Amino acid sequence: MAALARGDTEPLGTLYLRHGDAVLRLVDSILFDVPGAHAEDVCQEVFLTVHEIAPRYRETGKFKSWLMGIAVRKARARRRKSWLRRKLLAGHAKQESATWRPAAGPDETMEHGEQIASALAKLTKQQREVLLLRAVQGLSGEEIAEALGISLDAVWSRLKRAHQIMRTIEIEETG
Amino acid sequence: MNGKHEMKPCDDLKDYLLGGLDDVDRDAFEAHLEGCPACRDEVAAWGRVDDAVNSWSGSRAVPETSPFVANRLVQVAREGRKPVIRRRARSPLTLAAASAFAAAAAIVLVSQLTGEDGAIPASPQPMVEPTLVHTEGGEIRLDQQTGEAALTVEGEGRLLAAIDDDRIAVSSHSEARLSRLEQGGLRIELERGMVAVEAAEREPGSPMVVQAGSYRVEVVGTRFSVLRASGDAIEVAVSDGKVRVIDPDGSSRFVERGRSLTLGGGTERITALRDTRANELDELLAEPQLDELEPIEDAAAEVALAEPIADEIADAAPIDDPGIKSHPEDHKTDLGEIKGWILTGKLDQAETALELHLRRHPRDVKAWNLLANCRRKAGNFGDAVAGYRKVIEYGSAGQSNRARFIAASVLQDRMARHGEAAALLEAYLERPQSLKPLEAEAMVRLARAQLRSGRTGEAHTLLRKVVDRFPGTAAALQARRILPTE
Numbered sequence: 001m002a003a004l005a006r007g008d009t010e011p012l013g014t015l016y017l018r019h020g021d022a023v024l025r026l027v028d029s030i031l032f033d034v035p036g037a038h039a040e041d042v043c044q045e046v047f048l049t050v051h052e053i054a055p056r057y058r059e060t061g062k063f064k065s066w067l068m069g070i071a072v073r074k075a076r077a078r079r080r081k082s083w084l085r086r087k088l089l090a091g092h093a094k095q096e097s098a099t100w101r102p103a104a105g106p107d108e109t110m111e112h113g114e115q116i117a118s119a120l121a122k123l124t125k126q127q128r129e130v131l132l133l134r135a136v137q138g139l140s141g142e143e144i145a146e147a148l149g150i151s152l153d154a155v156w157s158r159l160k161r162a163h164q165i166m167r168t169i170e171i172e173e174t175g
Numbered sequence: 176m177n178g179k180h181e182m183k184p185c186d187d188l189k190d191y192l193l194g195g196l197d198d199v200d201r202d203a204f205e206a207h208l209e210g211c212p213a214c215r216d217e218v219a220a221w222g223r224v225d226d227a228v229n230s231w232s233g234s235r236a237v238p239e240t241s242p243f244v245a246n247r248l249v250q251v252a253r254e255g256r257k258p259v260i261r262r263r264a265r266s267p268l269t270l271a272a273a274s275a276f277a278a279a280a281a282i283v284l285v286s287q288l289t290g291e292d293g294a295i296p297a298s299p300q301p302m303v304e305p306t307l308v309h310t311e312g313g314e315i316r317l318d319q320q321t322g323e324a325a326l327t328v329e330g331e332g333r334l335l336a337a338i339d340d341d342r343i344a345v346s347s348h349s350e351a352r353l354s355r356l357e358q359g360g361l362r363i364e365l366e367r368g369m370v371a372v373e374a375a376e377r378e379p380g381s382p383m384v385v386q387a388g389s390y391r392v393e394v395v396g397t398r399f400s401v402l403r404a405s406g407d408a409i410e411v412a413v414s415d416g417k418v419r420v421i422d423p424d425g426s427s428r429f430v431e432r433g434r435s436l437t438l439g440g441g442t443e444r445i446t447a448l449r450d451t452r453a454n455e456l457d458e459l460l461a462e463p464q465l466d467e468l469e470p471i472e473d474a475a476a477e478v479a480l481a482e483p484i485a486d487e488i489a490d491a492a493p494i495d496d497p498g499i500k501s502h503p504e505d506h507k508t509d510l511g512e513i514k515g516w517i518l519t520g521k522l523d524q525a526e527t528a529l530e531l532h533l534r535r536h537p538r539d540v541k542a543w544n545l546l547a548n549c550r551r552k553a554g555n556f557g558d559a560v561a562g563y564r565k566v567i568e569y570g571s572a573g574q575s576n577r578a579r580f581i582a583a584s585v586l587q588d589r590m591a592r593h594g595e596a597a598a599l600l601e602a603y604l605e606r607p608q609s610l611k612p613l614e615a616e617a618m619v620r621l622a623r624a625q626l627r628s629g630r631t632g633e634a635h636t637l638l639r640k641v642v643d644r645f646p647g648t649a650a651a652l653q654a655r656r657i658l659p660t661e
Contacts (some may be wrong), residue, residue, distance in 0.1 A: 008627035009253040013245035020240035029232040040238055040449065042247060051252040116231035141193025156189060166224045 004054035016047045016128045023047075023071045024139060029132050030075040033121055042078050046071045062146070068137055069147035073131050079125070089138075119166050127162040130155055188214050192221055238449045241437075243402060243410055254331070302362070303353045304652055305336035305343070307616060313345055317652065324353040328368075331342065333459055341383065342373040344459035371400040371459040374416075375532040392437060399430075400452065400459070408439030411637065412452040510541055517545060522553045540570040544578065556589045578612045579603040580617055587624060597624035615641050615650035 005010045025048050028039035049070055052111045057066065122127055133139045133147060190196050191204045208215045303324040307315055313334025316325045326345045328334050334345045338353070338361060345351050349368020356362050360382035374383050374394045383394035388407045392399070399413040410419055412435045420436055421427040430445065432437045437444045437451060510532075516525040529546040536542060547562025563582035567575045583599035586592040592597060600621040603611055611617060620643045625634035641654040 009249050012252050013242075013249045016245045016248055017240055017242065020245075021237075024237050024240070025235075026234055028235055028237045044244065047248055048252060111179070112227075113231050113234055116227055117250070120228070125270075131224075133230060135225040136232045141195055143194075152193070152195075156193060159193075163221055163224050166228070167220055 004051060005057060009051065012047060012051050014134055015050065019067060020047070022064075023067065026068060026071050026076045026137055027078075028134060029128060029136055030072065031078060032117060034079050037082065039075075043071075046074050062143055064137070065139065065143040065147040068133060068139065069149070072148060076125070115137050122165055123162050124158075127158045127165070130158040131162040131166070134159060148156070152172065185211060185214050188217060190361075196569055232467040232657055236447075238447065241449065243404065243452075244449070246404070278323075303338065303355055305338045305353060306653070307334075307648075307650070308337050308342070309333075309335040310612075315648065317648075320355060326351045326353065326370075335459070340569070343375075344371040345369075346371070346455075346459055355566060356382065356384070360384065360432075363402050367403060369400060369402040369455075369459075371455075380435070391421040393421065400455070404439070408437070410438045411438070411453075412448050414453050512543060514545055517549045517552060522549050523548045538569045540566055540574055543569065544616070547560070547578075551585055556585050560585055560590075572606070573610050576603055576606045580611075580613055583617075583620060583624075587620060593624040593627040597628065600624065615645040615648055619650050619653050619657075626657075 004015075021041060024039055024043040027042045027046070028037075031037035031039055031042070046067070050067065053070075084153075120131075123131065129148065130144050133144045134141075139147065141152050141155045141159070145152045148155075185207075187196065187200065187204050191201065191291060191396035196204060203293070204214075208218060215464065215511040246544050279561070294489070302317070302319070302322045304317070305315055305324050305326070309443060310332070311328075312330050312332030313326065313328035315334070315336060316327070317323075317422075318325070326334055326336060326343065327350045328345050328347055331347045333347065336343050336345075341361065341385050343351070343363065346369040350366040352364045352366060354364070358396050361384070363383070363385045365370070365385060365387040369387065372383070372385065372394070385392040385394075387401050387403045388408045389407050392401050392411055394416075396632075399411060399416070399418050402410040404410065411430050413430045413432055417429050417431040418612050419427050420438065428436070428443075428445075435446050435448045437446070455499075513525050513528050513532075516522075516528070516612045526546065526549050529542055529549065532542050533539060533546065543562050547559045547566065550556075560582050563578040563585070566578035570578060573644070579599045579602050583596040583603065586599070587596040600617050603617050604614065604621065608614070618637050622634040622637040622641075625631070625637070635658060638654040638658050642651045642658070645651045
């Protein structure tokens with residue numbers, strides 16, 4: 001990061017190869033219900049942003065938290081753009097504006113992955129972000145708080161609610 | 176371990192689940208779990224949810240990172256520009272439908288046509304005469320001695336050329352040399368960088384071969400790209416049909432649609448074709464778009480409309496905040512998406528959206544240009560020309576002149592309205608040098624229109640000018656070809 005901050009671009013490739021898969025997986029999971037989200041493109045934007053704001057990076061926290069925070073914000077931006085497009089073209093571009101919709105309820109015929117996606121779709125975006133940062137990236141509460149710039153209490157509140165919802169669905173599925 | 180830590184109360188559950196306990200406290204809490212079913216059940220339930228979500232995420236089809244993307248990121252960062260690798264909506268497996276040249280796999284293997292050492296014999300005759308379709312910073316040079324054509328893009332940009340029904344695009348910082356095979360096929364030698372190919376159905380005895388260092392790629396299908404990386408490594412990406420890649424020792428393997436082969440440096444890997452590469456291939460081969468041809472204005476617009484990064488970082492607004500309706504990026508983002516629809520063949524959808532947009536922004540030049548492109552692709556040539564005339568009316572000097580050329584091409588090639596085409600081309604050629612990058616091509620077109628209108632003398636004069644002023648170019652070659660027959 002020090003080399004990047006000095007304007008050297010070569011380490012960007014190494015950073016991408018080291019962390020690209022993790023970023024891509026997080027972004028893809030956050031945007032799973034956004035049609036045409038193109039997580040791979042968002043992932044590349046994340047690393048170009050890392051390069052651009054590297055001089056502002058302070059080694060006071062964990063790099064991974066900082067990186068995942070950028071990834072979440074880039075994913076939000078992509079979601080917003082998609083939302084705007086759908087709003088503008090509502091009724092004119094049915095195919096493109098069709099959003100991912102969870103099934104009406106748990107269904108025995110649903111694949112396990114679909115059941116999880118259906119459950120995730122019932123979370124708010126904020127709840128989903130903290131859940132994915134924890135479950136997929138393995139970040140601790142403090143790291144999530146640092147990544148998102150929110151308090152530890154806010155992390156706990158969102159996580160707790162997310163788990164409650166996910167578990168309700170799990171109970172419904174198995175019950 | 177002291178007594179305090181031998182058993183922890185249940186209120187440490189939150190810190191435990193958030194990973195906030197130190198080693199000692201964590202051990203103590205886990206000891207507490209042994210005797211506390213409530214905490215144990217809660218921890219287990221959290222674990223099940225986390226595992227399920229993690230497993231779901233891991234099972235999703237996400238492309239792997241690749242050294243090639245890493246290299247491009249470094250390149251983009253070094254040049255300080257917007258990411259060229261960010262692309263429109265496109266599935267690599269839908270390319271065939273968008274390609275006017277897509278054809279059934281021709282199944283032409285040229286191994287039996289090659290020399291014993293596997294090298295492809297190139298012949299100085301006959302001459303390769305590619306037609307320039309579009310250029311952004313590239314050029315075609317013809318070598319009368321060897322019969323070769325060199326397609327070069329020195330800096331950033333691309334060059335798209337047509338040879339019969341084949342299309343060949345050369346990317347930034349790339350060079351490819353084209354020659355005829357003795358058997359009548361086409362040989363593309365990739366000196367450096369990347370070439371994308373959209374090959375028509377191959378006739379027996381008319382193969383197409385791309386030589387990249389010591390590796391050779393034979394065309395069996397229709398649409399692929401070859402990237403020559405450092406050393407002797409290559410990446411072959413196939414978005415339609417299939418190709419055969421041959422080692423220096425003669426061993427070979429097929430790469431089929433939707434697959435990508437990385438070869439060299441002791442590694443050989445076939446993976447799913449990444450969106451990035453498929454889109455790059457597709458963009459290289461795309462028909463020219465007016466707004467792509469004015470990089471200076473576009474770059475300025477990008478800068479003016481770009482969301483400040485600091486704002487992005489600080490942004491914690493709700494995602495579906497209706498307040499962002501008035502964001503200045505709305506307009507640009509929309510058109511970018513609509514452009515993607517046009518390029519992916521969603522023409523009705525794009526046209527509807529553009530008409531809606533133009534009702535609110537009737538003088539939006541980019542939207543008019545996209546609408547004209549959309550209608551042209553849909554075969555609605557009359558309305559397309561009307562759209563280009565709006566660009567001529569509302570656009571900048573450069574935009575207007577480019578629209579004149581494209582409108583004239585449509586009138587001439589699709590509608591046989593040579594008089595109107597000639598008027599537009601004359602207007603194009605009257606503009607200053609900097610506004611007519613396709614001057615030689617416009618002169619040849621104008622001459623053809625004049626010949627159709629019986630203005631033979633003027634046409635011949637114009638064609639001779641092309642031969643004199645642009646020697647060695649594809650336009651000069653075309654001019655010479657027309658002259659003796661008239």
